[in-house]
Amino acid sequence: MASKLTQSNRAGWAFALPGFGLIAAFIILPFFFAFGLSLTDQRLVSPNATQFVGLENYRDMLGLGLVTLEPERDEAGEIVRDEDGLPQYPRVRTITRSDEYPQYSGMGEWFSWSSGDTVKVVLASDVVFWRALANTLLFVLIVAPVQAACALGLALLINQRLRGINVFRALYFMPVVVSIVVVSLLWRFIYDGRDGLLNSMLGFLSFGAFEGHDWLGDPATALPAIMAMSIWQAVGFHMVIWLAGLQTISPTLYEAADIEGASKWQRFRYVTWPGLRNTAVLILIVITMQAFALFAQIDVMTNGGPLDSTQTLVFQAVERGYGRQDISGGSTISVVLFLLVLTISLIQRWLTRERK
Amino acid sequence: MMAVLAPENHGLRLAVRYLVLILVAAIFVLPLLFMVMSSFKPDAQLLNDTSSLRAFLPVGDLTLENYREAFDRAPVRLFVLNSVLVTGVTVLLALIVCSLAAFAFVYMNWRGRDVVLSIILATLIVPFETIAIPLLLIVSKLPWIGLDGIETTWLNTYRVQIIPWIADGLTVFLFVQYFKDLPGELIEAARVEGASWVQIYWRVVMPLAGPVIATAAILKFLLMYNQYLWPLIVVQQEQYRPVMVGLQYFFQLDTAWGEIMAYLTMITVPVLAFYLVLQRAFIASIASQGVKG
Numbered sequence: 001m002a003s004k005l006t007q008s009n010r011a012g013w014a015f016a017l018p019g020f021g022l023i024a025a026f027i028i029l030p031f032f033f034a035f036g037l038s039l040t041d042q043r044l045v046s047p048n049a050t051q052f053v054g055l056e057n058y059r060d061m062l063g064l065g066l067v068t069l070e071p072e073r074d075e076a077g078e079i080v081r082d083e084d085g086l087p088q089y090p091r092v093r094t095i096t097r098s099d100e101y102p103q104y105s106g107m108g109e110w111f112s113w114s115s116g117d118t119v120k121v122v123l124a125s126d127v128v129f130w131r132a133l134a135n136t137l138l139f140v141l142i143v144a145p146v147q148a149a150c151a152l153g154l155a156l157l158i159n160q161r162l163r164g165i166n167v168f169r170a171l172y173f174m175p176v177v178v179s180i181v182v183v184s185l186l187w188r189f190i191y192d193g194r195d196g197l198l199n200s201m202l203g204f205l206s207f208g209a210f211e212g213h214d215w216l217g218d219p220a221t222a223l224p225a226i227m228a229m230s231i232w233q234a235v236g237f238h239m240v241i242w243l244a245g246l247q248t249i250s251p252t253l254y255e256a257a258d259i260e261g262a263s264k265w266q267r268f269r270y271v272t273w274p275g276l277r278n279t280a281v282l283i284l285i286v287i288t289m290q291a292f293a294l295f296a297q298i299d300v301m302t303n304g305g306p307l308d309s310t311q312t313l314v315f316q317a318v319e320r321g322y323g324r325q326d327i328s329g330g331s332t333i334s335v336v337l338f339l340l341v342l343t344i345s346l347i348q349r350w351l352t353r354e355r356k
Numbered sequence: 357m358m359a360v361l362a363p364e365n366h367g368l369r370l371a372v373r374y375l376v377l378i379l380v381a382a383i384f385v386l387p388l389l390f391m392v393m394s395s396f397k398p399d400a401q402l403l404n405d406t407s408s409l410r411a412f413l414p415v416g417d418l419t420l421e422n423y424r425e426a427f428d429r430a431p432v433r434l435f436v437l438n439s440v441l442v443t444g445v446t447v448l449l450a451l452i453v454c455s456l457a458a459f460a461f462v463y464m465n466w467r468g469r470d471v472v473l474s475i476i477l478a479t480l481i482v483p484f485e486t487i488a489i490p491l492l493l494i495v496s497k498l499p500w501i502g503l504d505g506i507e508t509t510w511l512n513t514y515r516v517q518i519i520p521w522i523a524d525g526l527t528v529f530l531f532v533q534y535f536k537d538l539p540g541e542l543i544e545a546a547r548v549e550g551a552s553w554v555q556i557y558w559r560v561v562m563p564l565a566g567p568v569i570a571t572a573a574i575l576k577f578l579l580m581y582n583q584y585l586w587p588l589i590v591v592q593q594e595q596y597r598p599v600m601v602g603l604q605y606f607f608q609l610d611t612a613w614g615e616i617m618a619y620l621t622m623i624t625v626p627v628l629a630f631y632l633v634l635q636r637a638f639i640a641s642i643a644s645q646g647v648k649g
Contacts (some may be wrong), residue, residue, distance in 0.1 A: 011553045012466025019457030020472055022523035026491065027479045033490035044496060052625065157380065162373065170635045171381045174388065177631045177638065179582035181600045186391050189613055197390060200406035236384070237642055244643040284644075293485040296584045303438050314485045314585075319490030322589040330489035338486040345481065 026254045030335030037331035044325035057332040063125030065104050068118050132311040140291040148283050155242035173236035184300035187229045190216035219309035226297050238283050281352045285345050292341050311338045359647035396561050422618035435602035443580040449522045458531030459557050479525040482623045490610035512593045527572045534568035599623045
């Protein structure tokens with residue numbers, strides 16, 4: 001559209017510069033800074049000069065080890081058992097603090113499982129980081145498909161031609177405009193173990209049979225509870241994007257399907273779904289990026305607890321970079337997070353590519 | 357198919373459809389309704405009501421006591437003013453700065469144009485959360501020349517909440533998409549008549565840009581008013597705190613649920629009202645993100 005005849009270098013730059021300059025200074029610069037800072041021991045405030053430390057931050061964070069614990073044996077070679085008949089194992093500490101295994105020094109137990117008489121223990125030099133990474137991935141892997149599917153269901157529901165359908169669309173979308181911080185605090189009450197709305201409602205519906213549960217206080221239910229709430233808040237957003245995709249599908253395709261006598265499922269499978277391919281890619285990428293950024297819910301609802309069951313990468317990045325003023329540690333997590341987002345977006349793009 | 361069905365059967369199907377729609381609506385509306393209703397109830401009644409549908413109804417001993425206590429606990433007026441100021445200024449500047457850049461990308465011919473545009477679009481895949489910590493270090497050491505002389509940091513100011521958020525790839529992209537669809541002859545004609553670029557931008561293009569201005573303004577408004585992570589780490593002084601961070605006054609010490617619901621209602625209902633009035637524009641602005649990528 002720009003005129004091919006006139007070149008307006010000075011005016012062009014003058015118009016673009018405020019925007020480009022701000023983006024360069026406040027998005028691009030810190031982005032590259034993150035990589036640089038992760039190779040140093042930079043702190044937010046420090047009397048000492050910053051030093052280049054190479055990949056030390058990454059080694060301290062990513063280090064993993066697998067050890068096999070043999071059960072303790074007495075002099076006769078019999079396995080020592082406790083009162084319940086369970087074999088006794090040496091404590092993990094005897095390995096991580098021993099000079100015999102310098103590679104495991106300073107590591108802690110992440111998780112373990114038994115195989116036969118032995119126990120396998122996964123050691124990590126930064127257990128909280130690995131828990132945060134595992135929780136974040138779990139959150140993304142569950143929330144992205146579930147939320148995308150729920151949003152598609154809502155979009156199909158809203159795409160009917162019915163009187164007053166716009167009212168329902170507006171209501172389904174309502175939580176999207178409410179801050180996730182407000183939603184998190186509201187749902188803290190809903191999930192509350194003693195007086196929470198959810199417990200009371202379940203008790204009411206089961207005529208008092210439901211005993212009540214501390215949803216956020218139990219490591220087994222805290223993260224799923226946060227997942228459910230996050231989906232509730234954001235699903236309307238993706239419903240609207242699906243809806244925009246649905247409305248690009250030509251009505252003549254549906255008419256053709258009706259003439260062919262297609263069933264409802266066949267209509268969806270052969271007309272609707274192929275028409276939504278690009279929308280699907282976009283939605284998965286958008287949800288994935290939003291899910292990786294999980295922070296406010298954790299900060300307001302659980303602070304990473306109980307027992308680190310809701311630690312996430314962004315929460316840890318902030319905890320270290322801001323809370324402990326460890327800018328280099330926070331930057332290292334940020335870099336790992338960015339690489340994850342990038343990888344998963346590329347994989348999704350590849351998986352959902354046009355097949356020729 | 358439908359013609360075969362008896363009319364009463366058709367009516368039943370319709371009723372079932374509406375029933376499903378209403379049940380789903382309840383899932384989204386009831387928690388918010390609970391928030392608003394609870395804000396008017398004394399704590400004891402609030403807790404009692406949760407075990408029945410009374411939780412969602414304005415019944416019993418309704419009072420404004422929770423609101424009074426919320427104002428006592430935190431400087432609510434200050435937080436709201438801070439949020440309104442930061443949000444308003446950022447939205448206004450973002451509309452100007454991003455539309456100017458988009459204008460240059462679409463209508464003007466200049467060296468480096470395509471490279472700069474691709475760099476800006478590439479920033480769309482960088483989530484803010486991955487740059488927050490390095491950006492914290494940068495703003496903590498940025499100087500500023502103000503009315504009171506030279507300052508050595510941006511922490512604890514309005515500018516740190518405003519300036520980094522003015523320009524972003526999405527807003528520029530939305531304007532670029534919209535400008536591309538405007539008839540180019542208009543701009544050519546204005547050029548021929550000798551209008552300057554500033555005149556074309558202000559007199560020809562921007563008056564036609566109503567829909568995209570609404571879209572960009574709504575998205576930026578939601579982003580800015582709901583900010584949490586960034587003000588949390590760059591503002592420690594109460595004086596500059598926005599509403600979402602102000603929420604910490606209510607959940608960190610004792611949890612008085614009535615007061616919390618009152619505060620949540622105060623900072624949410626204006627946005628919800630704004631949304632319900634302009635819901636078509638809000639939904640259209642989200643849908644327009646669907647063309648991205």
